[in-house]
Amino acid sequence: MIPAADFTDSSPANDQLDKLSHIASRLSLELVDVAGALDQIDDSTRQQLQSLGHVRTNANRMLQGNASVRKAIDLVNETTAETLEAVVSSVENIQSAGNRTQKLANWVRSLDVRITQIEDTIASARSNNDDIASIAAQVNILAINAKIEAARAGEAGRGFAVVAEAINELSRKTAGAAEGISDSILTLGDWIDSLRGEASVAAEDAEGVLTEADDTDISLSGIAEHVRMINSEARQIKENAGNVGDVINEFGQSFDQMGQALEGTANGIHQVRDRADTMVEQAEYLVQSSVSLGGVTQDSRFIEEVQARASLISMAFEEAIANGMIARDDLFTQTRTPIPGSNPQQFMTSFTNTCDIILPAIQDPALEFDPSVVFCAAIDRNGYIPTHNTQFSQPMGDDPVWNMANCRNRRVFDDKVGLKAGNNKQPFLLQVYRRDMGGGEFVTMKDVSAPILVGGQLWGGLRLAYTL
Numbered sequence: 001m002i003p004a005a006d007f008t009d010s011s012p013a014n015d016q017l018d019k020l021s022h023i024a025s026r027l028s029l030e031l032v033d034v035a036g037a038l039d040q041i042d043d044s045t046r047q048q049l050q051s052l053g054h055v056r057t058n059a060n061r062m063l064q065g066n067a068s069v070r071k072a073i074d075l076v077n078e079t080t081a082e083t084l085e086a087v088v089s090s091v092e093n094i095q096s097a098g099n100r101t102q103k104l105a106n107w108v109r110s111l112d113v114r115i116t117q118i119e120d121t122i123a124s125a126r127s128n129n130d131d132i133a134s135i136a137a138q139v140n141i142l143a144i145n146a147k148i149e150a151a152r153a154g155e156a157g158r159g160f161a162v163v164a165e166a167i168n169e170l171s172r173k174t175a176g177a178a179e180g181i182s183d184s185i186l187t188l189g190d191w192i193d194s195l196r197g198e199a200s201v202a203a204e205d206a207e208g209v210l211t212e213a214d215d216t217d218i219s220l221s222g223i224a225e226h227v228r229m230i231n232s233e234a235r236q237i238k239e240n241a242g243n244v245g246d247v248i249n250e251f252g253q254s255f256d257q258m259g260q261a262l263e264g265t266a267n268g269i270h271q272v273r274d275r276a277d278t279m280v281e282q283a284e285y286l287v288q289s290s291v292s293l294g295g296v297t298q299d300s301r302f303i304e305e306v307q308a309r310a311s312l313i314s315m316a317f318e319e320a321i322a323n324g325m326i327a328r329d330d331l332f333t334q335t336r337t338p339i340p341g342s343n344p345q346q347f348m349t350s351f352t353n354t355c356d357i358i359l360p361a362i363q364d365p366a367l368e369f370d371p372s373v374v375f376c377a378a379i380d381r382n383g384y385i386p387t388h389n390t391q392f393s394q395p396m397g398d399d400p401v402w403n404m405a406n407c408r409n410r411r412v413f414d415d416k417v418g419l420k421a422g423n424n425k426q427p428f429l430l431q432v433y434r435r436d437m438g439g440g441e442f443v444t445m446k447d448v449s450a451p452i453l454v455g456g457q458l459w460g461g462l463r464l465a466y467t468l
Helices: 014-290 300-322 352-358 360-368 400-406 416-421
Strands: 373-378 430-436 441-454 455-468
Touching: 300 360, 300 373, 300 441, 300 455, 352 360, 352 373, 352 441, 373 400, 373 416, 373 441, 400 430, 416 455
Parallel strands: none
Antiparallel strands: 373 455, 430 441, 441 455
């Protein structure tokens, strides 16, 4: 708690000014802590807003995806319904065709019996034809004998000879017909034999067709049942997708409300943070004003130290210009050239080498001024530190993290504290800030700086940073 200043006692004016300076210094420290806490809250809130934005985006994607799913399911429902209808119709057709095929197969199987009957009939016809041929041969012999006897009888047997000739002609025709019938019967027998073989193959094929028809019937019935199940499940999925869509809609509305509330809170926190930064600057100005009026604080000796060393650097720069070590324009250049392969990025300027010669002898002894001093380094108006303390100016290695901490020379530190220190024209500038040590740890530090003037022109400032 900051003690209330007591201006009613009989202390001399300087004592009151010292007390004011002390209170202002304590006030700036506590305001920095408050501002730092607000920074963390502000960053956390912004991150939450971003996370919430991602969630809302994902929720919208889920809604879009759910709508696509429902559309696809509708199509599946239509397709499965059509497929089911087609499969059922196909099953009925296959079953009808199976019935007809079964009848055909049964007829083919009965064909063998019929062929056997035909063969028996043919065999009987062949036997009868053989009998006819035998009778025709006997008649032919009788007719020949009759003709011989008629010739012997002379005139009396002339009529009998005519009859015998007619009978002989009939026997020859009968024999010829019997021979033709025998040839036809033989051909028909061969054809029947061939038909029997083909009928046997057809009967086997018919049996296979019946078996396959039964298997097809079973398979199609199974397909129809599966399609029914798919259609039923698709309807269930459609119903569930509708429920999911309703839940996601409510989910999105809730997140919209949360987002609006959190955004309002974040804006309020950000405004408070900005006001806290303003209060920190005002507290710093109060400290500077009280010290300028003669007030003494624990920072006074650090202020005097940095002012003295900034003055030494100003004189050293002016002397370097005077003796031709560096041209004035080169000392004030704003051109920087990146150093290849450096990580984090380092730069060279036309005054870097000159600073490497001049600054270490002035800056490094400041580290021995007080155990709380962390660094002492000159910074130009653009946040560029050409030459850091020797311990922070190590050659760069392969580890960027190590380089970040140990290779701080020839780098740009254009944060708010650095730029204010490099552009301050007042006799001194006292800033209080929290230094990020990594891992969520912060250390409150003070940064007192004094301007570096060369021939009355501001080059930058000398920073002296120390812990509390």
